[in-house]
Amino acid sequence: MNTRDIVEELKKKCGSKATRTQKAILTIFEKNHLPLTESELQAKLSKSDIVVNKTTVYRQLAHLKEHDFIKEIDFGDGKKRFELNSNDRHHHHLVCTNCKMVDDIKIDNDVISIERAISKARNFKIMHHSLEFFGLCKNCK
Amino acid sequence: MNTRDIVEELKKKCGSKATRTQKAILTIFEKNHLPLTESELQAKLSKSDIVVNKTTVYRQLAHLKEHDFIKEIDFGDGKKRFELNSNDRHHHHLVCTNCKMVDDIKIDNDVISIERAISKARNFKIMHHSLEFFGLCKNCK
DNA sequence: CTTCGTGCAAATTATTTGCAAAGTC
DNA sequence: GACTTTGCAAATAATTTGCACGAAG
Numbered sequence: 001m002n003t004r005d006i007v008e009e010l011k012k013k014c015g016s017k018a019t020r021t022q023k024a025i026l027t028i029f030e031k032n033h034l035p036l037t038e039s040e041l042q043a044k045l046s047k048s049d050i051v052v053n054k055t056t057v058y059r060q061l062a063h064l065k066e067h068d069f070i071k072e073i074d075f076g077d078g079k080k081r082f083e084l085n086s087n088d089r090h091h092h093h094l095v096c097t098n099c100k101m102v103d104d105i106k107i108d109n110d111v112i113s114i115e116r117a118i119s120k121a122r123n124f125k126i127m128h129h130s131l132e133f134f135g136l137c138k139n140c141k
Numbered sequence: 142m143n144t145r146d147i148v149e150e151l152k153k154k155c156g157s158k159a160t161r162t163q164k165a166i167l168t169i170f171e172k173n174h175l176p177l178t179e180s181e182l183q184a185k186l187s188k189s190d191i192v193v194n195k196t197t198v199y200r201q202l203a204h205l206k207e208h209d210f211i212k213e214i215d216f217g218d219g220k221k222r223f224e225l226n227s228n229d230r231h232h233h234h235l236v237c238t239n240c241k242m243v244d245d246i247k248i249d250n251d252v253i254s255i256e257r258a259i260s261k262a263r264n265f266k267i268m269h270h271s272l273e274f275f276g277l278c279k280n281c282k
Numbered sequence: 283c284t285t286c287g288t289g290c291a292a293a294t295t296a297t298t299t300g301c302a303a304a305g306t307c
Numbered sequence: 308g309a310c311t312t313t314g315c316a317a318a319t320a321a322t323t324t325g326c327a328c329g330a331a332g
Contacts, residue, residue: 019305019312038296053314058297060312076215076271078321079296094265105263107255114251118274122246124235127276130217133259135267160287179321194289199322201287219296220321 024050025060026069026084034102035073035081035093074130096137105133165191166201167210167225175243176214176222176234215271216243237278246274 018026028044029036036044038057045052061082064070071085075095092111094103115126135141159167169185170177177185179198186193202223205211212226216236233252235244256267276282 021312055298055315056313063312072217074215074217074271076213076221078219078221080217080219094259094263094267096265097268103263103265105259107259110251110255114248115274118235118246118248122235122244123279124237124244124274125277125282126235126274127238129272129274130215131270131272133256133265133267133270135265135269138264141266162287196290196323197288204287 020050021052021056021060022064024048024052025057025064029070029082029084033083033089033104035075035083037079037081039079041082071128073132075132075134092131093133094137095132095134096140097134098136098140101137101139103137107131161191162193162197162201163205165189165193166198166205170211170223170225174224174230174245176216176224178220178222182223212269214273216273216275233272234274235278236273236275237281238275239277239281242278242280244278248272 024045025041028041028048032044038054038061041061042052042054042057045057061070061080065072065082068085070082073081073083073093075081075093090108091104091106094105096102111129111131115129118124119126165186166182169182169189173185179195179202182202183193183195183198186198202211202221206213206223209226211223214222214224214234216222216234231249232245232247235246236242252270252272256270259265260267
C-alpha cells in the first residue's frame with residue numbers, strides 16, 4: 001500500500017479530504033518504517049519545509065492511530081512512538097540501548113501461538129501486545 | 142528470597158545499612174507482586190504510616206533498579222512501573238484495557254528460544270525485553 | 283570530615299486542553 | 308452555516324535536578 005492508497009483510504013474513513021498535514025505525516029511514515037516520536041516526526045516535517053504546530057502533530061497522531069493508520073510502539077523511555085500500521089508488515093523491534101539504533105524483526109508465528117495458548121488458558125481476549133528486545137547491537141557489544 | 146534476605150543483600154551491594162525507606166519500599170514490593178507506579182507505591186507507603194517525599198521515592202526506585210532489586214515494566218501509558226526482580230519469578234503481564242486489571246503470566250521458555258534465535262541470526266546481544274499482552278479480561282469481554 | 287539519604291522547591295519533558303480563527307463541503 | 312483542522316497559550320502529569328541539612332561511619 002503506497003502513500004496515495006493510504007490517503008485514499010484516509011479520505012474514505014474520515015469522510016473528507018485528507019489535509020496537507022495528514023498527507024505530510026503519512027508520507028513521512030511511509031519513508032521511515034521505524035517508529036518515530038512526535039519530535040522526530042516534527043523534525044522530518046521541517047526538513048520537508050512543512051511547518052505544523054506541535055499540538056497539531058499530537059492530535060493527528062491520535063487521530064491517525066484511532067483510524068488504525070498508525071500504531072503506537074513503546075520503548076519504555078517515556079516517549080510515545082508511532083509507525084505505519086501495515087497488516088503485511090507486522091513486526092517487533094531490536095533496540096540497542098547503547099547507540100539507540102532500532103531494527104525490525106519478524107517473529108509473528110511464535111507470538112501468535114503464544115497468544116492462542118494464553119487466550120484459551122486464561123479466558124482473556126488479547127487485542128495487542130508489546131514486544132521489543134533491548135540489548136547491544138553488533139557494533140556496540 | 143524473603144524481605145530479610147533482600148535487605149541483607151542490599152546491605153552488601155550498597156556497602157551500608159539499608160535505610161528505613163529502602164526497607165519499607167522493598168517490603169511493599171514483597172507484598173505486591175504486581176508492578177507499581179511511583180504514586181501507587183507512595184499510597185501504600187502512606188498506609189503503613191511511612192511518609193517519604195516523592196523525590197526520595199523516585200530516587201530509591203532508580204537506585205534499587207540499578208542494583209537489580211527491582212525491574213521496570215512499561216504498560217505504555219506514560220508511567221513507569223516497577224516490581225521485584227526475583228529470578229525465580231520472571232514473568233509477563235496480561236493487562237485489561239478496560240478495568241485496568243493486571244495479571245501475571247509465565248511464558249519464559251518460548252521467549253527464551255525466540256531470543257536465542259534472534260541473537261544468533263542478528264548478532265544482537267539481548268539484555269532484556271518487554272512483553273505484555275493487552276486486551277479484555279473475562280469479566281470485561 | 284566525608285559520604286549518603288532525604289526534603290523541598292524549582293525546572294524539565296512529554297502531552298493535553300480551551301478557545302478562537304481558518305478551511306472545507 | 309456546520310463541521311473539521313489548526314495555532315497559540317496555558318494547564319497537567321510524570322519525572323528530574325539543585326541545594327542544604329542531618330545521620331552514620
